[in-house]
Amino acid sequence: MSTTLSRRSILAGGLAGAGAAAAAPMLLSQPARAAAPATPASGSGRVFTLAVIPDTQYLFDGESLHPEPLTETMKHLATIKDLAFVAHLGEVVQNGLAQEIAAAKKPFDTLAKKKIPFSVVAGNHDLPNSNTDDQRGPTPFLDTFAQLTSRQRIARDAGGYNSAYTFDGAGTRFLLLALDWRLSAAGIVWARSVLEANAQLPTIITVHDAISADSGTGVLSSHGKLVWDNLIKDHKQVFLSINGHFWPSGRLIQNNVSGQPVELHLANYQQLYYGGAAAVRLYRFDLDRGVVDVSTEVPHIGAGGLNELESEELQLTAETDRFSFALPPALKPHVQREPRPASALVIPGTEAYWRFEGSGSLATGRQIDDASGRGNTLVVAGPSTVPLAFAKDCHPAQPAGSSLEFSGTKDTGAYLLTVDTAPINKAAFESGYTFEAFFKFPEPFTGDSAWSAIISRWISAKAAGRVNGEVEEPAATLSISGGPELQWCVYPTNLDRSVTNWGHELRTSRWWHVAVVNDGRLTTMYVDGCAVVRNPSTVNRGLAGSQSGAPWAVGAYSWAGQLDKTWIGTIGDIRIVSRALAPREFMIG
Known part of the structure; x- marks a missing residue:
């Protein structure tokens, strides 16, 4: 580039941001353990982990009940010392049957015993009738998972399918809204009231259906647009939304009304071998660097050795499974030095x-x-x-x-x-x-x-x-x-x-x-x-x-x-x- 360029020479120029494109999992030719997560380079230890578990439905399908992968995932999460919260994105089971849900609940007992806070949202397959919204009334899903309370849950709507949690992340208090797969007008009113009552807290929304990524780039679904228009766009404290339901995984970045970018992520691996084997998405927050490092692991494949299909399909290193993004300015450290007198700055x-x-x-x-x-x-x-x-x-x-x-x-x-x-x-x-x-x-x-x-x-x-x-x-x-x-x-x-x-x-x-x-x-x-x-x-x-x-x-x-x-x-x-x-x-x- 010429050094003589002036301001009006590039009026038509500029930088355009590009969202990450969806990609298939990388195929590795040799057996290996799941790719290690990116390790934040933090000096002061202001780091914590949020774990997200997408659709596990194929592990709990009628008489085909295989809790082992989810059990391994939960055991692995319990070993993460800086784990702050675990969120399941819905479609825990395939048919919403009581026996499926009972089998799927047992792995969550590991988190409960360790007093690790977690949330579970309903996906369409968790319900006997998916043509309903969050006012549907009792179901085996609600009867089971609504009882798994923690002191981090600060609110639950009247229907019971939407809940709100606060958790401590390296000394910073966060709000997490766990929302039903189909929000009603009443559910939206409730969620807005929680956001407005906690406007000072950086907020994450988990919901089963929000974006898809069939073409490689994240696109809001019709329900995702409802969530965006009513809960995310006008509430500047919401900086991250995560959903499952669709595949392959993807990512979308949109600016809210304040002009701040909001990360919208799709994580789902149920289409892979063994129903994704309870893959877990790890969000490692580094508050000193102002960055979140995202990685995806499959703890189950390290428990008993790899077979050929596991080697091919469960090495999750694509750019939609391993990436980083910047935290919003409000979450970045602001360590103010003491003011210095003018005389100290008047140097030769x-x-x-x-x-x-x-x-x-x-x-x-x-x-x-x-x-x-x-x-x-x-x-x-x-x-x-x-x-x-x-x-x-x-x-x-x-x-x-x-x-x-x-x-x-x-x-x-x-x-x-x-x-x-x-x-x-x-x-x-x-x-x-x-x-x-x-x-x-x-x-x-x-x-x-x-x-x-x-x-x-x-x-x-x-x-x-x-x-x-x-x-x-x-x-x-x-x-x-x-x-x-x-x-x-x-x-x-x-x-x-x-x-x-x-x-x-x-x-x-x-x-x-x-x-x-x-x-x-x-x-x-x-x-x-x-x-x-x-x-x-x-x-x-x-x-x-x-x-x-x-x-x-x-x-x-x-x-x-x-x-x-x-x-x-x-x-x-x-x-x-x-x-x-x-x-x-x-x-x-």
């Missing part, structure tokens, strides 16, 4: 240091002092119908414990400009520089947020004497693309064109730190202290625009010298140093 070469400390709002004309003592005062500019506002929210490693929120548009928002007498207006940075900033995108990230700037020089490249490139853009800008990706696009003093550093697609609703470092020859961008891949190899020195004494803008982007976009989001400390800093010297160091 500091040209400007702005901290946004205060309360209330900032109207037009209000000032932010330069903590470096060099007089690079910022003043609030813009229409300011929507003023800037101080916020206590900040990056956990940010020196100041507060930030500044920008929420207006070009026509209504405010931004900051250095005063005319600011020394930094005339700085060319010929010997090198480091620009650092903390920032957070809004949720959702929309087109109104794209192509604004955290900091930019308020002069066009054309006005700074350049004739090559998109010369109406700023002579220097740290911007956000529609990706959203960071872009450091500058016109150096030694070139007649721009040089651009590109970051990667960043997640919303979390804080980031960016540092752009030039050593007089090359420029490197760092995100949270890590160098990005698209750093140009073009030798570049200094920043154009100093001869005109052009001011610097915080939270705004200009085009042809006129306001083009104001920042939508939050900005924390900004520091500019007239030399190249090593990562250990960054504000997050």
